Amino acid sequence: MKLKFKVQPYQTSAVESVVDCFAGQVNTSGITYRIDPGRVVKGKTIGSTVETDTGFKNADIQLTDTQLIENIHAVQRRQNLPLSDTLASSEGCKVNLDIEMETGTGKTYCYIKSIFEMNKRYGWSKFIVVVPSIAIREGVFKSLDITAEHFTESYGKKARFFIYNSKQLHHLESFSSDAGINVMVINIQAFNATGKDNRRIYDELDDFQSRRPIDVISSNRPIVILDEPQKMEGKKTLDALSKFKPLMILRYSATHKTNHNKIHRLDALDAYNQKLVKKIAVRGIAVKGLAGTNAYLYLESIEISKKAPVARIEMEVRQGNGIKRIVKRLEKGKDLFVESNELDQYRGFVIAQIDANNDTVEFTNGQVLTAGDAAGDVTEATMRRIQIREAIRAHLQKEQRLFAQGIKVLSLFFIDEVVKYRDYSQPDEQGEYGRIFEEEYEQLKAEYLGELALDNEHYRKYLARDKVSKIHEGYFSIDKKSKKLVDPSFKTRGEEAGLSDDVDAYDLILKKKERLLSFEEPVRFIFSHSALREGWDNPNVFVMCMLKHSDNTISRRQEVGRGLRLSVNQQGDRMDHAATVHDINVLTVVASESYKDFVANLQREISDALSARPRKADEAYFTGKVISTETGSLEITPIMAKQIYKYLLKNDYTDDADQVAEAYHVAKASGNLAALPPELAPHAEHIFGLIDSVFSESQLPDVGDDRKPKTNPLNTNFEKREFKELWNRINRKAVYRVEFDSNELIRNSIRAMDKELRVTPLQYTIQGGEQAEQVTHDQVKAGQGFEIRETVTEEHKASIHSSVTYDLLGKLAESTQLTRKTIAEMLSGIQPAVFKQFKQNPEHFLAEATRLINEQKATIIIERLTYDGIAETHDIDIFTAGQSSQDFTKASEKLRNHIYDYVITDSKVEREFVKELDTSAEVVVYAKLPRGFLIPTPVGDYNPDWAISFKEGSVKHIYFVAETKGSMSSMELRAIEHTKIECARKFFAEINRKIDPEHVKYDVVTSYGKLMEIVGVGGDR
Template sequence: MKFQFKIQPFQTEAAESVVRVFAGQPNHGERKYRRDVGRREAQAVFAEQDSEFETAYRNADVELTAQQLLKNIRTVQTANEIKYSTELVPGLGAVSLDVEMETGTGKTYVYIKTMFELYTAYGWSKFIVVVPSIAIREGVMKSFEITQEHFMELYGLKARFFVYNSSNLHQLDEFSQNSGINVMIINTQAFNTTMNEDKNIEGRSGNEAARIIYSRRDEFGSRRPIDVIKANRPIIILDEPQKMGGAATQNALKKNFNPLFSLNYSATHKTSHNLVYVLDALDAFNKKLVKKIEVKGFELKNLGGTNGYMYLSSIELSHNKPPRARLEFEVKHQNGIRPETHLLDVGDNLYTASNGLEEYRNLSVAEIDPVRAMATLSNGAVLAAGEACGNINEDDIRRIQIRETILSHFEKEEKLFEQGIKCLSLFFIDEVAKYRLYDDDGEEVLGQYGRIFEEEYSDALNERMTLFPSAYQEYLSGIKTSETHRGYFSIDRNGHAVNSATARGSEFSDDISAYDLILRNKERLLSFDEPTRFIFSHSALREGWDNPNVFQICTLKHSDNATAKRQEVGRGLRLCVNSSGERQDVDVCGETFVHDVNMLTVVASESYAGFVAGLQSELKADLYDRPTKASVDYFNGRTVY
């Protein structure tokens, strides 16, 4: 399948907001200059002796004054209900513009579209996209690839794009020589090492790539690659600038790239420049541009007189049976004790159901309240749905999370299946060995989470199968339990999955082997022919990639302050697509049903109230404080001096 793209008004507004800042700038078309071709062999081929071989194209200078730019910025800010800038905030080049867009609304699409608009309006064609991690770099590259045909249809031309690689310096010559839209993508890990000129000192150890980009290379005509880049006066686009706003990085960009101006795209700007467009979390939700979020959390409850582990998952209702409690508790078997989930009626005895475990002696279900979703035990203890009690450990908590994710997945999947929408669930773990291990022969075996998943999945699947299967049940029966879940991890030289190491000073992994696999399978994962529906991934891989059909997210790890809830939720915020690649937005589903289809369930490792409070505080902190709009009614009955 192929993703289908269409023109969306808010994305057009964001691109046009940038273009209008330069109103009055003449379009000089292609600005030629004589390219430094370096030293060539005496017997150069005829084509290389032609003057056209030395011709290159750079961005024309910004001819507007600072006063004109500020006036245009204020005009755009008035139209977009944004507070006025009092001055041009110092940044990179003639001006630095901020565009704020909520995760999942397509900011990468927007800045690619902006490139085409700037080229059409002013002839600017050289762009460098700077990103903070390999994950985001690979996601950006993927976006360029899958939108290429779409923008070709809109503008009648294609952008040439590549990832900077010091071993492929010929790409820099092509970047300079080509008169069309040219884009270089570079991540700060490469930037902070390969672009550090201070390391290029004779006799000093340093990064090999740094010596390449700052030294005159025989294989590059005795030229310095950095000079070739600088000559193009590129427009710098910073994707997630809040993660690369250090003085060293900013100074290196300014010094080494000689930028014409810069554009900053993020949902959470930390350093403010001249803001020209805002689509924050509240805007995105109200306009139904992202999924609605629901949270499944659970409480650990200390019930007096109850030592046995219990977890009340839900109260089950039926048209021909009284309400029943879906309760998990420990059950004794010949080969040991393990937790099981049972549907219990009022009067059912837990001591009997557990095959005689002493901690459940004289304990039975006394009352089931379907209105308040509660169950009362014979000792007077009360459990609400989502509450656990007794001797509970971390393994019990993780099992509950995995089960609740599977149950939520099945509930949604049956409805989505009828609409031709593949349902995916995503688990974040902090240690690969908890999902996948290797035996002495190097063969893969399931880790703890893998075993728990297969046990819980099989139980949930068996409950759903009927004597006369529906089309959905036939689809389920055709998928092996072992093939419906898969791990996406970094791969070592032996082909084994390993933890994704994070760079020093960062919380994100830069191991290309993990991202490559995820991104390569992005479209395939959306096909019903692909059995994978549950994805396990390392927690360090939570940024830079997503899939629109992620409907459940579960984090199987200790929560910590450094891990932003909003970041994790962001992996599943995009509106889903069907098997034809068509986005299920308001135009397709209608205002009333778009959030019935697009609902993201977060299975939290804490209480519902705790998770929601944390998420809301993060969102509130990042919401844009718009200026108050004074209407005519505001002045009624007031005296204005």
């Protein structure tokens, strides 16, 4: 697959912020100069390049300092940035511009596009991208490569780019002599070292005609772009930068340490609120001691069942071969002492309460666990196993949902040392984490395959396709002699401390960037060294797990930054549709600390990074700000600033410290902001933009607890007049009456059982085999040392009376809701050969007899059934009960016309039906009726699927209750289903009879097209 790129407004804004600082600069391309030929004869061939005297360099900046600062002010005003007093000179260069862009928003793309745009507008063509590490260098080079075609289409030209290498200096000849766009990528280690560590860039080199590479580079007056400048602020690096004689320096980072002239800001808040990066969710694991006991307990999660909540608890269980830790599904009242096979440490641990709202389990001894709590004997190994299991579980949950949308899910494990993943001293070379991963994955995979819906066959095949050994891979350095994985080397001192210089590991990751996104590639889980934290990412990392000792050298923002980029599908398209971006793009972080602690620390780091934002929404802040209007720019006067300030005070949108209050953001999000004064109202959008730029704690991104069930709230469609009218029409209860002749039912049932009751006899298979003539070691290892010679299948002939006593009459009476007397008459009337089958397979006989009797009962009921309406109605609570405990792996994308944000669909037919309903011009509002909306029938309660309100005049029947089925063939509908549907027809007919015949239309449809045929498009039909 190939990644696709498109023009994004927010990235265009970042580019314009740079190029507009030079408005008025004359486009002067092709400034020539004489290249230093060195001590060689002109025309001598070096490699494949013929030397030339003529070089092309960047033209000088023609603007005065006053013009430059005016341009910078214009750029800063339109973004509400503080105005710079002067040009911030640094490193021998008077133009130093800061561009702040959050990780994952494409800053590399932005500065590459800025290169093309500056060449187009001003003719500048020589650029150097300086990076702090090999990781980032490789990432930049890869970005230049994969965006080349995209920019060629946009600008009609290509850029020539290369990585500086002192052993390949012919690239510098081309860099100087080529008139087109030239980009050199260089890491600081290549030029900031001196003495014995000198990287030759400052030496006169015999293989470079006795010239110094730095002199050839600086003659081009290059534009220098610093990627992550906060990592390159050591004195040696800054002194070395001046030797490039840069025309200007552009600094791109999410976290600037030193400020120059800031001309663009897209910080963490902007990126999250504009939905440009993934939303973050956390699975924290808290170690909790339980007083007076060493009982190991881990509360994995709480499941909502039809009856009562169930807790998934990992505990120790005594087994024949010792004590083993097992995950059990336990209900209220379960005694862990019994469940553990009487391990003493669990005495007193009886589940007293399971609270699904707060995700807690309380025991009768007073102990309380919250989901994610690990208690008792929690060793380092136990913690890591829990983390790995939770990461796999999160991966499978996301994968099951996103697979149908063509999105491959990747998970990333950060570890401290290779031996934890690949241990070459072990026979299978598996490290501790690799072995745990495979054990936990196999268990969870089996669990998921057992629970997958039958209509999810494509994902089932994908999940079952690959062996566990094929789905994970380690990205580490490779020892050149042994070809084995080794720990990366990285600096431990100086400004480069913690930065790896390991090229092999990054090379592996980057070469597979697009391949990893394909379903064809089996690798879905990546183990990598925690030192490899920058310079690479993959848009489809959805789960991150930190299997390492916590320290303060790496911030949580740095860690999650590897997974913030928005995902892409199999066609390479970014999943950035505004309405659904955070439904799809959620990064789950499995932390080795509690959810509360991780979130608090992450929020603090984000808040600290936003220190440059204004904190007070007072008159002084608003005065002098410039906003755009239809007629041009407008400066906020002191009078206008006072009006804005009073507006905020009057509506309690600021607190006593003049900080923007949460009430403002809540009101804005819900569309309920108080109206601005008439004088300000025409500029409302831009004034609210000014207010938004003031930092407040309530703006910090919402980091969700990934264990809590996703909520499915009722939305504004629920309040629409059309839905209220629809609900009032169908919200009726009724009771049914049915009278039928028992003798008729007995006769029909006997006839049906004689004709159709067929039972499969119990069978057993006998296989015989012998050892193969010649057996290899591999065959023995694989369990293939014997060959099957004969297979015989025989029926089980033993009488049922030999072991189990069945209450045949009682079982059938219970499952058909008939009397024992009626059942006895049926069984005594069937053929002896039919009844004899009971002994061959009693369970199958019971199931078949029940089905046939109920089908005959259902057929008779339809003819004799009547409904009587009653005054009672359904409680409105049925719309909110259980909405937070649904299986969101079957959820639709976020919807427009439904009363909930999402619909949990049960089949492909329903999924297609939802898509049609939500995009239909005729549908005003619709609902998948909650399970509490039940119609009583003699064969069980019936829950219709859909209630739909159409636009006035667009169809004949305004209100419609629908049942969706994949087929309308009576042969493919079970008799019980058919009976319930016919009962529903009579129920709605009774409702309509008392009001009007067209009050509500009920029918069964196979598709949206069939629905429109039934209701009739156009009000004149």
